[in-house]
Amino acid sequence: MASALTDKLTRLVKQMRGQARITEANVQDMLREVRMALLEADVALPVVRDFIARVKEKAQGQEVLGSLKPGQALVGIVNRELVATMGAGVADINLAAQPPAVILMAGLQGAGKTTTTAKLAKHLVEKRKKKVLTVSGDVYRPAAIEQLKTVTQQAGAEWFPSTPEQKPLDIARAALDYAKKHYMDVLLVDTAGRLAIDEVLMQEIRDLHAALNPVETLFVVDAMQGQDAINTARAFKEALPLTGIVLTKLDGDARGGAALSVRQITGAPIKFAGVSERLDGLEVFDAERHAGRILGMGDIVALVEQVTAGVDQEAAQKFAAKLKRGDGFDLTDFLAQIQQMKQLGGLSSLMDKLPSQLSAKAGAMDMDRAEKDMRRKEGIIQSMTPLERRKPELIKATRKKRIAHGAGVQVQEVNRLLKEFEQMQGLMKQMKGGGLMKMMKKMGG
Ligand code: GDP
Secondary structure (H helix, E strand, O other): OOOHHHHHHHHHHHHHOOOOEOOHHHHHHHHHHHHHHHHHOOOOHHHHHHHHHHHHHHHOOOEOOOOOOHHHHHHHHHHHHHHHHHOOOOOOOOOOOOOOEEEEEEOOOOOOHHHHHHHHHHHHHHOOOOOEEEEEOOOOOHHHHHHHHHHHHHHOOEEEOOOOOOOHHHHHHHHHHHHHHOOOOEEEEEOOOOOOOOHHHHHHHHHHHHHHOOOEEEEEEEHHHHHHHHHHHHHHHHHOOOOEEEEEOOOOOOOOOHHHHHHHHHOOOEEEEEOOOOOOOEEEOOHHHHHHHHHOOOOHHHHHHHHHHHHHHHHHHHHHHHHHHOOOOOHHHHHHHHHHHHHOOHHHHHHHOOOHHHHHHHHOOOHHHHHHHHHHHHHHHHOOOHHHHHOHHHOOHHHHHHHHHHHOOOHHHHHHHHHHHHHHHHHHHHHHOOOHHHHHHHHHO
């Protein structure tokens, strides 16, 4: 059990258990991992700094409650803080206005405004049974008006025509007028895209906002935007009283750090997530799930529980029984340990559950080889007779050759395994006097 992999796993688990308190030193180490994960997820640097500062404050000196271990406790703090920053609970679309409820869509060109407008229209028509009208104020790109027409029809909503010759304000007023006359419940207003922050267009959307008095002003932002998201968000927040955010293209491989940046800068709740190009690809934003995605935490808490529960309970019972009987630790026990590792789902599956930063490091350790190594050891022990497993001292040259042959390995490998076993046995003997709890503590960490 002395491979580099086991060492690292052991160290990782040790880091997460056995200490009664989160200390300054281990917080620093763990926060470094968190910081790296956030940057890797493309959270903007100033937002990362603020976030880490808040987590640090909460983590420092915090007593570890119940069975929680420091690693788990910190993961918990980070998760809760992420969820709190991005907004816990569901923020649904607000339609509480004298009909028609006007929803103004804002954002950079290509962010997904038109697509999201149609997705929202579909959602409101099908799920909320609303009469929905859409209109495009994008007089700069005739194709944008046509695009909205097409997707609105697909969404089962009504589209209000506009032309590039009109002024956006006139279009908006005419659409509002039409919506009132035809008892529309909702008017969705798609606006001109901008490639970058452009003062003229910003003024235009401000004017639209003033004329329409929307109940929702949604900032549509591409999750792939990364570090830039912060500047875009700031500009739109300064121009408009944003009431919500739609984060698009979350089906891509972006880790979605933009969510944290945009939420922190605008203070507006993230209401929806775009998860496909199709019109049904709109989901209510789930901060909890997104927190996991940002940190790439995978299922780290479950991992820690899996490792500790697996080792502590099963093994503890077996060893307790053995110690009572006064038996020593033999190769059958050693085999059981190896098999227990396998039972935990194999090393690579454990690694999958680690945060990406950690598993990237672990990746360098060559999981496949470590797993193969484990299988070979298992094969070696299985090639032994029950008597040999109980009394390894019987295994001399001839038996070694036979075992090696049976397991399809070299004799050196049998020797190596026996040596490892001896070390383990020595450890067990040492601990025998120290009481079961002490032994289990050593085993687990
Ligand atoms: P606009 O310029 O802001 O109106 O952006 P569009 O609505 O035209 O969208 C730009 C591109 O992004 C189009 O190709 C859309 O199909 C695509 N898009 C929008 N939302 C999503 C999404 O949630 N997922 C994916 N994969 N693509 C999206």
